[in-house]
Amino acid sequence: MTEEGKQSFADEENLDAQNPLRHLMHTGDHCVDGSANTEDDIVPEQPKSVLNSSVQLEFRSSSSGEPVSMRLALDASPGCGGVHWPAGQVLSQYLVHLGPDSLRCKKVLELGSGTGLVGLVAAQLGAAHVWITDQAPLLELMHKNVLMNDLESDVSVAELDWGTPVADGIPKPDVLLAADCVYFEPAFPLLVQTLYGLTDAETEILFCYKKRRKADRRFFTMLKKKFSWTEVSDSPERESYSKDAISLLTLHRKDVGV
Numbered sequence: 001m002t003e004e005g006k007q008s009f010a011d012e013e014n015l016d017a018q019n020p021l022r023h024l025m026h027t028g029d030h031c032v033d034g035s036a037n038t039e040d041d042i043v044p045e046q047p048k049s050v051l052n053s054s055v056q057l058e059f060r061s062s063s064s065g066e067p068v069s070m071r072l073a074l075d076a077s078p079g080c081g082g083v084h085w086p087a088g089q090v091l092s093q094y095l096v097h098l099g100p101d102s103l104r105c106k107k108v109l110e111l112g113s114g115t116g117l118v119g120l121v122a123a124q125l126g127a128a129h130v131w132i133t134d135q136a137p138l139l140e141l142m143h144k145n146v147l148m149n150d151l152e153s154d155v156s157v158a159e160l161d162w163g164t165p166v167a168d169g170i171p172k173p174d175v176l177l178a179a180d181c182v183y184f185e186p187a188f189p190l191l192v193q194t195l196y197g198l199t200d201a202e203t204e205i206l207f208c209y210k211k212r213r214k215a216d217r218r219f220f221t222m223l224k225k226k227f228s229w230t231e232v233s234d235s236p237e238r239e240s241y242s243k244d245a246i247s248l249l250t251l252h253r254k255d256v257g258v
């Protein structure tokens, strides 16, 4: 082996010692960068270090109305939900496109809210009340974002771990939102179970999804047992987000009317 080859081998061994899982991880820069993943990547894409950061986002309707501005605290230390993901931005933009009338007097619940972005946009648009939910480690960040946007009276933050009983005080919503929640295979059946448990014939479900791995298909195989879906066709951004492998779907329970 050449000297150069030996050095490269030693470097590889050094990196393996620091992170034994590194060969299983996606090497993209950022979990929201949209880069292709392969079937070998069994660990979800990892966020780069974002600690105590913040971002200002603005969503404008192409037709009319005031833009919706949102200041978001970001912190990836409690989990990858601590940064804003691309499907969340697409769903937020679509809600702004639909405008306040679509949410007026409606109870809205978001699953896997992460920073809370989508639910906070729904609240700013004038939903009757919004529940943003996630696993326990994300709740502090979500509270922070509610306060930063002066939405305390319109938004409740609640723990909702998919596949577990929904806490008292979280109602069946009129509108159920979920963005970028398909990425971890063991959670697929749990997410379907929670989607089913929280909905009935009347619930509007907006589900925004970014395809990353072929294994995501298994989620849709499970989903198909309980729900059918249609691609949202009236989003002005559809052509652009489709290029990033993002789909915006409305889900319909299959047992409606049974």
Ligand SMILES: C[S@@+](CC[C@H](N)C(=O)[O-])C[C@H]1O[C@@H](n2cnc3c(N)ncnc32)[C@H](O)[C@@H]1O
Residues within 6 Å of the ligand: 079, 080, 081, 082, 083, 084, 085, 086, 087, 088, 089, 111, 112, 113, 114, 115, 116, 117, 133, 134, 135, 138, 160, 161, 162, 178, 179, 180, 181, 183, 184, 187, 190
């Ligand atoms: C990729 S992030 C998306 C966050 C946010 N919806 C967005 O679009 O920016 C997925 C979110 O799902 C949450 N999540 C993952 N598994 C979950 C589970 N079993 N129960 C509840 N939330 C879960 C994560 O904590 C994370 O916040």
